[in-house]
Amino acid sequence: MSVSAPTHRSDIEIARAAAKRPITEIGATLGIPADALVPYGHDKAKVSQGFIAGLADRPRGRLVLVTAINPTPAGEGKTTTTVGLGDGLARIGKRAAVCIREASLGPNFGMKGGAAGGGMAQVVPMEDMNLHFTGDFHAITSAHNLLSAMIDNHIYWGNALEIDDRRIVWRRVMDMNDRALRDVVVGLGGVSNGFARQTGFDITVASEVMACLCLARDLDDLQRRLGDIIVAYRRDRTPVHARDLKADGAMTVLLRDAMQPNLVQTLEHTPAFVHGGPFANIAHGCNSVIATDSALRLADIVVTEAGFGADLGAEKFFDIKCRKAGLSPDVAVIVATVRALKMNGGVARADLGAEDVAAVRAGSVNLARHIANVRGFGVPVVVAINHFAGDSEAEIAAVHAAAADAGAEAFVCRHWAEGSAGIEALASRVAELADADAARFTPLYPDDMGLMAKIETIATRIYHAGEVVADARVREQLATWEAAGHGHLPICMAKTQYSFSADPALRGAPSGHSLPVREVRLSAGAGFVVAICGEIMTMPGLPRVPAAEGIRLDAAGQVEGLF
Structure with a gap:
């Protein structure tokens, strides 16, 4: 996102002022009849199972994945870019749809915030999406x-x-x-x-x-x-x-209604499917297969995202979701900001406002690593430079150069402040690449590779680790599961999102580090094995000053403090 939109309004103020269309009109743009929608008020609905079942014989449209560099406190704006790109594709005449995850209450009231985008690139109704929405998480x-x-x-x-x-x-x-x-x-x-x-x-x-x-x-x-x-x-x-x-x-029975995808809209009325919400650092980090597949059969081009950086979200999108659902992505967009690259280059958060081209160059090794990793899956890559108002021309030029050196084009995107008009160039290039049939998607490892070998493959090829450290108990457990017939399952790595390593303080593009696997869990229903690395927790805690302290109702009964 930019530092401030021209209106100087907060995300929630922008969302609240949106002129939303009835959800039946949004559905109609994709050919969804009103009787196939189960409305939750006037601005959100579930798409019925019966209608979805009738889409099975339709061809799929193009699939675009939005991922990012490793997140930093400076912010990257991956969901904002996903929403903005969907609007940008609609702006250039594509029948586009957006597919993102639902928001968890824990991060909303903790530190990460909501999951609806920001500025002029948001999904609405923002308050509902970031709170109870349609009750899926409760179910x-x-x-x-x-x-x-x-x-x-x-x-x-x-x-x-x-x-x-x-x-x-x-x-x-x-x-x-x-x-x-x-x-x-x-x-x-x-x-x-x-x-x-x-x-x-x-x-x-x-x-x-x-x-x-x-x-x-x-x-x-x-x-x-x-x-x-x-x-x-x-x-x-x-x-x-x-x-x-x-x-x-x-x-x-409890999940019957939750299984139906939720349909909402962006600020510019692009259809948005918001369904499911596994985290990418402790789960597989992608929205639901049923929402993505339905969108692909209704739209020309679908923009989806995977959680956190490409080392976690994109890898799991490719190796778990695409493998399980038979999806083949056409283009990948890696989101980066000058500010986040400076942090990867060693600049403290308090000093990000000052121009530092050398730090951008140093931090761009993180971007280059992600570009190489994603290209290794056979998917064309472009870079979205999510613009902040304080970015200098020299710093932006350094990002362009780093992306080019890594074999990818980069586009400055101003969708947070300008909406679809600020991301039109990226949208046009993404559409060209998608229509060119240039993708040759291949997962990182075959099904028949051993479980420990799969973990080591992810660690060495994606994280550039020098070794995987796992005690005899972990290795014996994996061997037992293989003997029981689970050896074909993919791996879901539970690891810090802040680094290629298991150390969240190790930024940039570290190589040769040790990846400690302290525990493995078999998710036989989901169909993957979870490898828990380092100090990652499957139950987060609240920060010293949780966001909940600033969330309240104003005198008019409206929610304040969500972001």
Whole structure:
């Protein structure tokens, strides 16, 4: 985003002043009839399962991925660029749609903020999107915790499945950052409360139920995936699945409406599908397959994003989502800012306002690494320089030069301040590349590669690590899963978003570092293995000064403080 829009209005003020069209009109631009929409008020709706099922024989449009350099406190504006590019493509006459994730309450009230874009490149209604929206996250939380309750209830009533309560791997979730719940003891208080055991909470966006919903093609596929979830092991180490507890049917019922994609609009009335929300640092970081696939069958060109930097979000988009859904991206856009590159070049946040071309050049090694990585998947790459008002011409020229040296064109984008007019050049180039059929997409590793070899491949080829450090327990667990028939699954790396390494303070493009894998988890329902690296947490905490302290209702009953 720019430092300030010409109007000097906040994101929420801009969003609130938007002249939104009825959601039926937005649907009609994609050929969605009114009776195929389930309205949630006048400005948002779900697209019905029946209508989506009828799209199966339509050809897919072009798919554009927006990713970024490693995030910094200076900001990159990846979602803002995704929304702006969708508007830019519509501006040049393309039948475009945007596909992004839903926002988690934890980061909204913590530090990261919302997930609707910003300035003149936003999805609206912004307040609804960043709060309860259509209730999808609540449904996912409820379905997850129903399974948790049924595990303990089964043990209480005699444990016919012979679950070893020392080997229950299914935790609980909530959609809030609460570090006090990372490790807890349940079942205290006597016989009537069950058996005491240690467990914990993850944030909802890290739930395997979230991943199942985001990767499922329809309700039948969703129930199959939910049934495949491994919740515990017996004393003989054989797995206990959710279907063994007869939980998969009720969980699917809770998720019936949540499975339907949400349709909203940008400030410029481009259709936007907002559905699902796994984090990219602790989960697979992409919006739902059903939303992306539906958009591709309704639009000429679809712009989607993957969370955080390309080392996490884009890699998982390519190796998990595209692999599972049979998607083949046509173009990738890497978002960078002069300010973030200066931070990667060693400049402190307080000093970012001063021109420092040398720091931009030094920090551009991060951009070059991401360009090379994404090009390695066989996808054409362009760079979006998300413009800030204080960027100097010399600094911008340095980014252009760095991108060119890495084999990519760069475009200055002013969509935060100017909307689609400020990103038209990038939109035109993206459309040209998409229509040129230049992509030769190939995942990073084959299905039949061993699980540890897949982890090492990601670590060495994407992170440029010198080695992967994993103790015998981790390696033996991976070998056990391979023997059980799970060796074909892709890997979902849980790692800090701030660095190519597991050290968030190590910026730029480090090489030769050690990547510590401290734990692995099998997500048999979602269909991947999670490798937890370094100090990454699946339940974040709130910062010293959480954003929640500034969120309130004004005298007119309107929300203030969301961003």
